[in-house]
Amino acid sequence: MGKSYKKFWKLGKKEFNTQIFDINKDDELIIREGNYQYNVFDLIKRFGSPMEIFMPFILEERLNHLFDIFSKRIKETKYRGKFYYHYPMKVNQNKEAVLPLVSEGAHLEVGSANELTLVKRLWESDSMHTKIRVLCNGPKTKAYVDLIFAMQEKGLRIVPIIEDLEELNLFKEFKGDLGIRINLETKVKSHWDKKFDRFGLSVDEIIELGKIRNLKILHYHIGSQIERGADIISAIKDAFKYYQKLALIHPSLDTIDIGGGFAVPYEKKSMYEIEGLSRSIINTLKKLSEKAELPHPNLIVEWGRYIVAPAQITVFKVVSGKKVPNKNRRWYVIDGSFMNDLLDTWALHQKWHIVPINHLSANKRNLVWLAGLSCDSDDAYTAGGGYILLPRLDDLDPGEDLFIATLDTGAYQDALASHHCLLSSPVKIVLQNGIVTIARKRESPEEIGKLFGW
Ligand SMILES: Cc1ncc(COP(=O)(O)O)c(C=O)c1O
Incomplete structure (x- = not known):
C-alpha cells in the first residue's frame, strides 16, 4: 500500500530529486540521509510550523555528482x-x-x-x-x-x-x-x-x-x-x-x-x-x-537553482478549509504565506510540488487551492488555475491537523522574503549527519515590530 502512494506522490524518484523521501508505516513523510532517517511529522512536533527544513547533505551530493559527471565526460572525450x-x-x-x-x-x-x-x-x-x-x-x-x-x-x-x-x-x-x-x-x-x-x-x-x-x-x-x-x-x-x-x-x-x-x-x-x-x-x-x-x-x-532548490522544503499546517464558490475546489488556508516566504509564487507564478506530511495514504482527496495567512488575495497557490490534491480535512480525527510540504524551495526564496501583514518568517532547521540544528529562530512579534521601528 505505502509503495503505491509513494509513486502517487512522486516520491523516491531520482529524476525528480525526490529520492530522499519515503512514507513510513504511519503514513507520514520521512527524509533519508543515507541510512539515517528523519520523521518530518516529529520535527513539526518539536519545532512547530511554518518551518523550513534545509539539507546541506543534498547540496554536497549534487555538487559532487556534477564534478563526477564532468570529469567523466572530460576523460571519455579526451x-x-x-x-x-x-x-x-x-x-x-x-x-x-x-x-x-x-x-x-x-x-x-x-x-x-x-x-x-x-x-x-x-x-x-x-x-x-x-x-x-x-x-x-x-x-x-x-x-x-x-x-x-x-x-x-x-x-x-x-x-x-x-x-x-x-x-x-x-x-x-x-x-x-x-x-x-x-x-x-x-x-x-x-x-x-x-x-x-x-x-x-x-x-x-x-x-x-x-x-x-x-x-x-x-x-x-x-x-x-x-x-x-x-x-x-x-x-x-x-x-x-x-x-x-x-x-x-x-x-x-x-x-x-x-x-x-x-x-x-x-x-x-x-x-x-x-x-x-x-x-x-x-x-x-x-x-x-x-x-x-x-x-x-x-x-x-x-x-544555482539546480544545486540548491532541492535542498530545502517548506512546511505548513492547514488551519482551515472552505469551499471555493462556484468551483469544484476547496480553499485550504495555511499558517504561513506564499507571498512572504515563497515569493516567486506571486512574482512569476512559480509552480511547486506539494505533498501531505501526514495521512499520505488517504485515498479520499480534495481538489485544493492554498491560501496564505496574509490579507492579500494574491497570497495563494492555485497551481496556475489547476489544483493540488490533498487529503480531506473531514477525514481527520478530532483535534488532528493536516501538514503539507512544498518541495524544492531552497533557491532564491529566502533573499526575496518579506513581511506583509507583519507575519513571522518560518523557523528554519538544518538536517545534517543525523543532527538537527536551528539556523533561524521563529521571529517573535517584538522582533518583527523592531524591524519597523517599534
Ligand atoms: C550571472 C548569473 N549567474 C548564475 C545565475 C544562477 O542562475 P540559475 O539559478 O538559474 O542557475 C544567475 C541568476 O540570475 C545569474 O544572474
Whole structure:
C-alpha cells in the first residue's frame, strides 16, 4: 500500500530529486540521509510550523555528482580544458548553504558589494583555501569596485566581469584576470528570456572591442530555469563565435562561463538531465574549438537553482478549509504565506510540488487551492488555475491537523522574503549527519515590530 502512494506522490524518484523521501508505516513523510532517517511529522512536533527544513547533505551530493559527471565526460572525450563550478551566491546566501558548497570545492560568483563583503569575512577569518576564485558580476558601484581592488591586493583570486564599456575604464589598472559579459542574441525558452536584456556588452560592442589586458573569461547568462536543454547548447554555439573572435587578439582568453540556467523539475515532469546535457556541452565545445584550431576552453558553470532548490522544503499546517464558490475546489488556508516566504509564487507564478506530511495514504482527496495567512488575495497557490490534491480535512480525527510540504524551495526564496501583514518568517532547521540544528529562530512579534521601528 505505502509503495503505491509513494509513486502517487512522486516520491523516491531520482529524476525528480525526490529520492530522499519515503512514507513510513504511519503514513507520514520521512527524509533519508543515507541510512539515517528523519520523521518530518516529529520535527513539526518539536519545532512547530511554518518551518523550513534545509539539507546541506543534498547540496554536497549534487555538487559532487556534477564534478563526477564532468570529469567523466572530460576523460571519455579526451577534452583538455578544465571544468569549474562557481556557486552564484544570490541563489541562497545563507551560511548553511554557502559553507557546505565551498567545502565541497565550489568557487564563488557574487553580484553585489554586500555579497563580496561576506566573502571578505571568510577570507579574513582564514576560512577559505587561497586557490578559491571569485567572479564579480553585476553593475559595479564605487563601493563594489573599491572592494574588488582591496580583495585583489589581499591576494584573493578575484575576477571582475565587465558589464559595460564604462566598467572597462574602471578596471584599466586592475592587475589580475578580467572577464567580460556578452549579451547574446540567442533566444531560449525561459521566463527570463527578455526582449530587451540589459546585462553585458552587446554583440556589436564585443566585435569592435580593442585589446583588453588580461582578458581570461568570456561570460554570458542567458536566463534561469531554461526549459529546453537544446537551448543551452545553442547558446554555447552562439557564444563560441565571439570567443573565437576575441581569442584571435587575446591569447590569455581560455575560459567560457556559461552562467546559470539549468532547470529544476519543480512540477515533477520529465525534462533534460545532467548525464546527457554534460555530454553535449563537452562534445560541442570540443568540436567547435578544434574546428577553430583553438585549445579546448576551460568551462565554468554557475548553475544555482539546480544545486540548491532541492535542498530545502517548506512546511505548513492547514488551519482551515472552505469551499471555493462556484468551483469544484476547496480553499485550504495555511499558517504561513506564499507571498512572504515563497515569493516567486506571486512574482512569476512559480509552480511547486506539494505533498501531505501526514495521512499520505488517504485515498479520499480534495481538489485544493492554498491560501496564505496574509490579507492579500494574491497570497495563494492555485497551481496556475489547476489544483493540488490533498487529503480531506473531514477525514481527520478530532483535534488532528493536516501538514503539507512544498518541495524544492531552497533557491532564491529566502533573499526575496518579506513581511506583509507583519507575519513571522518560518523557523528554519538544518538536517545534517543525523543532527538537527536551528539556523533561524521563529521571529517573535517584538522582533518583527523592531524591524519597523517599534
Ligand atoms: C550571472 C548569473 N549567474 C548564475 C545565475 C544562477 O542562475 P540559475 O539559478 O538559474 O542557475 C544567475 C541568476 O540570475 C545569474 O544572474
